[in-house]
Amino acid sequence: MIQHEMRTILHIDINHCYAQIEEMLTPPLRDVPMAVGGDESQRHGIILAKNMKAKPFKIVTGEPIRNALKKCPDLHIVQADMKKYTYYTSKVKEIYHEYSDRVEDFGLDEAWVDVTDSLRIYGSGMQIAQEIQRRVYHEYGLTVSIGVSFNKVFAKLGSDYKKPSGLTEITQENFKTFAWQLPVSYLLMVGHATTKKLHDLHIYTIGDLACASTTLLKQKFGKMGLLIWSYANGMEASEVTLETFTTPPKSIGNSWTTPKDITNANEARIVLERLSNSVACRLREKEFMAKVITLSVRDTNLHRFTHQRKIPVAIDTCSEILQIAMQLLAESYDFVLPIRSIGVHASQLTKTNMYYQLNFFEDTVAKAKNRKIEIVVEDIRKKYGFYSVNSASSLVDRAFSSVDPKGNHTIHPVGFLKGNS
Incomplete structure (x- = not known):
């Protein structure tokens, strides 16, 4: 090494x-x-x-x-x-x-x-x-x-x-005598699914992984196989970042488990409007625009699926994100089972600048005006509280609009569902 x-x-x-x-x-x-x-x-x-x-x-x-x-x-x-x-x-x-x-x-x-x-x-x-x-x-x-x-x-x-x-x-x-005897699941980036696949290859310990064929690992896991092999062999050399350094986000999103089940598209729209607003505000705060919007849904049987769309022109407004999210919902969900939780995520982020790519088929003046309105509303909410300005749809069913997903955004430690806390 x-x-x-x-x-x-x-x-x-x-x-x-x-x-x-x-x-x-x-x-x-x-x-x-x-x-x-x-x-x-x-x-x-x-x-x-x-x-x-x-x-x-x-x-x-x-x-x-x-x-x-x-x-x-x-x-x-x-x-x-x-x-x-x-x-x-x-x-x-x-x-x-x-x-x-x-x-x-x-x-x-x-x-x-x-x-x-x-x-x-x-x-x-x-x-x-x-x-x-x-x-x-x-x-x-x-x-x-x-x-x-x-x-x-x-x-x-x-x-x-x-x-x-x-x-x-x-x-x-001492890392070979100490670490190589430990289960391969102890290694960073080796989760439950990867552990099972490694066991299928008769790789049970970190030492087994360190001595495994890189050709086989690349074939089975792609670049990730070579990465965890290098970890097992003590070759990881990334720096600990300076306290002033902030890693640019790869995506910005929010999800919510609602107080009661979502049974139709109208109810879903109320929730998605809240979530889309949260995502749009956070995009603008970080000066990003997104080219991919993803909808995630978990039904009452706790089955989860995602559906995403890549768009030609990057966006950062609630109205545009909401429109795409509703399209994804209509294309992919029939409400045979109610929805327990729902989320919206924006990815393929690009830095905002003063120049915008124009779309020949949209009203760019109306788009710019709508964006300014959203920014003004956000400024009012920052000063007087989130609920100082509300959309009329939020009054239809307060159970679906009783959250400020941006202000109440919950942060969990990385990997908190892996049982290590």
Whole structure:
């Protein structure tokens, strides 16, 4: 392996983050099986995190609350409060920033920290990790697990290896004896589906993957096969991004599980208008326009499908996004089963500029006027609140219009449905 610079990277994970924050704020919760979940009255009833007392009951992150209560009838459910979790995780990460300007978030509860340039000041990577663990616990009463390694993949593997409050170092000298014996599913980017396909190839451990034929892996998985092979062999060399660096988004979208089932296109339109407005506003805030619009639908049997359309001219207005979303819905859904949740996403993003490609078959003056109107409405909502301006359709059924999807946009940690919280 070619290594131009010996790096020291930490991956820090706040253990069972949401649940631990609730325990920190309400200590008696540490003594009972407890889980943080969505609002069942709004049909967001899934487990987002659980504490150590709930672990023996095999409660899994992402499963319905009702299922969890069948496993543990005494399970105490705390409704998620994302503003609270965002506040405390940001305070914890302020500690990380004291040791490096290279701190890269991986969801709310995880982050990579490149401390290579800090070793002369604070000591070895393990010493820095121990100090961060002590400080987080002393200042906020929270435990973190930390992996210390020479790249991001093995640093994350180290933090996942031992919880809670684990501290694991994986070096260039020991990664074969340490990591290669572990299940291949422990490796970053190897999810449930990929694990099953690897097992079909008799690849069960990280070492099996490291020694596998690259020709076979490329044939079965394409570029992803070569990527995970390089991970297994310790060849991952991506940088931990600077704190001032923001990765451009690949897509912008929003979805909503409605308080009651959507039974027809008129009801769907009310929800899609809200979601399209959210997507359009966020596109304009980030100065992007989109050339692909995707509709996602999940029915009452929890079956999910998506339908998308590529458009010739990039757009960033609610009216245009809504029109396409309604077309996609009409083409792909017959309402034999009601809709439980629905979403709109914009992708193939391009930067907005002062020049627009004109379409010979549309009224460009009306389009520009409509865009200005949407911007004015958004400015009013920013000043006086989202509900200060409403469309008439929102009054038809308040159950479908009682949300500000932009203001209440829920953020979950990356991979929160994989059961690792």
